[in-house]
Amino acid sequence: MSRRAAVPDLDAPDARKRLIEAAQAAFAERGFDGVSVRDITADAGVNIAAVNYYFGGKEGLYIEAVKHAHDCAGRMDGFPKPPPGTPPAEKLRGFIREMVHRMHAPASPTSMKLMMREMADPGKASHVVVTEFIQPVAFMLREILREMLPKLDESRLLATGFSVIGQILFYRQNRPVSELIFGKKVVDALDVELVTEHITRFTLAALGHAEPIGSQKERFKQ
């Protein structure tokens, strides 16, 4: 009815595209309630009515912006597959490295910010983010951990996964607060490489595949 009609596959009569991109930036920065459709349309150089014309309303635009975001952010299922025969500990190391990198240096920071916002309090578009973005990664991690801990019961395996993800997410979700506590300079000293190495070491040590933190031997067993 009100949807774009002409070409079903070519997905951007320009106004629509600019609208989505402006919306993505605005929503990422200030959240759904913090942004007015007037702001967005002004940024996009488009008339206000276009929002209802193309998306049926503010909420429709928001959802579309989130959907567009996880395209830009690099699909999570695009994780580099370790060659078969790779020891599970090595898979885990690769997983953590990839994950930390995507969190801290995403292809599209704006898109990542928007998705994180939607995760922080799941709302209108949480289903999109979760099923297409988070779910595949979660199951990938679970498989790796299951391989490393074949005898662990489901609950503890889940908790172990949460321990890994929790460490990784912390730096994204709580950086502002951390900076308030310890100072920006100190926190900034934790660059991507250091964080990656630390989380990997911490996790592998917890799983018995590396020397404990603080141990003299600088590298891991296997």
Place this chain on the structure above:
Amino acid sequence: MSRRAAVPDLDAPDARKRLIEAAQAAFAERGFDGVSVRDITADAGVNIAAVNYYFGGKEGLYIEAVKHAHDCAGRMDGFPKPPPGTPPAEKLRGFIREMVHRMHAPASPTSMKLMMREMADPGKASHVVVTEFIQPVAFMLREILREMLPKLDESRLLATGFSVIGQILFYRQNRPVSELIFGKKVVDALDVELVTEHITRFTLAALGHAEPIGSQKERFKQ
């Protein structure tokens, strides 16, 4: 000028108190922008003008609500002090237990929710929450870890603290998403005790004070 004038120490002419409590609940549930002063005053059974009269505006009420929150939530510096001579690993265990409990079964869930919201994106009252609520805990953890890892450089020590806090915070900040992924039942199986025990074990193992996760020996070395 417009502030309450009469009794500077007795802090609640009833209307003021009810306003703060209603505000706390509303802000915790729906956030600053999600709540109108009309909602709050209606809940509190107070006239709208009272907000400006007592707090100078919506923002003033919000800040006061947050301040009130960290009183209710149990001050974080009220951690049970371990007796002197307690081995540092035992201190860490106590810290984690206390922290997890406060996160999952806080004295005032509403207050905790409000503070978490303010932490999630630091705004008008972040300074209050951080300095009076978070900061003391952060330094307490750092002392414990420093005792356990006397030779570790500052950056890595900080990262280790983040690994602990990250694990603990995950269950609070990301429970909704986790439930979307794995299902509510599965996640609910991770009750406070199991989470406490897991994070403690995981962390102590990473620090070399317990057997690794998945190891047969069910308890820790020292």
Place this chain on the structure above:
DNA sequence: CTATATTTCAAACAATTGATTGACATCTGA
């Protein structure tokens, strides 16, 4: 070209927002 569909636009709409006003009530202390 003509007719039909699609897109854009300025203007206005109804609803909600936070804030303010000024009259009225209540309390306090002499």
Place this chain on the structure above:
DNA sequence: TCAGATGTCAATCAATTGTTTGAAATATAG
């Protein structure tokens, strides 16, 4: 009792919100 301070109230303000309108412009197809 009186006067001033303190608290409460309904009514209203100005601004902003998302949404809608109906006409004008533009593109598309016969």
